[in-house]
Amino acid sequence: MLGWTICRRVTGGVIKLMIVETEAYHQADPASHSYRGPTNRTAPMFLAGGHLYVYFTYGMHYALNIVTGKLGEGEGVLLRAAEPLEGIHLMIKHRRRNSLKDLARGPGRLAQALGVKDTKLSGRPLGPDTLYLEPPTLAVGPHNIVAAPRIGIRHAADLPWRFYIKDHPFTSR
DNA sequence: CACACGATTGTCT
């Protein structure tokens, strides 16, 4: 997904951001929400790839995932950071801050920039009425992708499943 | 029903 553009149509225009940082999760992973099987909150992770999983955390933040596994597998990719491309005024409105660099630098900020402020999209498929992806214009591959330990994980033996575009100014942390 | 805590962020030092 690195280099792809995540898009959303909202009243007033279109929001587009290039994904520059992600983290991967699967069921056989104590750090994953899917580790203990599906629950009300995490059931969308067990849908087929191409669905959305949105969760609420720390009492105030939403985070956006794209499900990647087959039906029942419990795999997903957390979108951690993105570069604003289009609809920047809309993202500023959603975020109530005007720092371009901080508009989508971090999973909570990215969701907020896209106007995701509840879990209504959780369990819905990608598409023109929800969120959708456009293919990369930038060449992204092994030469400019870095794999590193994930952020904010305490329990699991940490896997190097945080991926980001090397030297990109819009990655988090 | 009670309670501990989180795939974070913003603010202050």
Added chain:
DNA sequence: GACAATCGTGTGT
């Protein structure tokens, strides 16, 4: 760099 904010969820009684 440290810490408070804030509440849904999961687990256990």
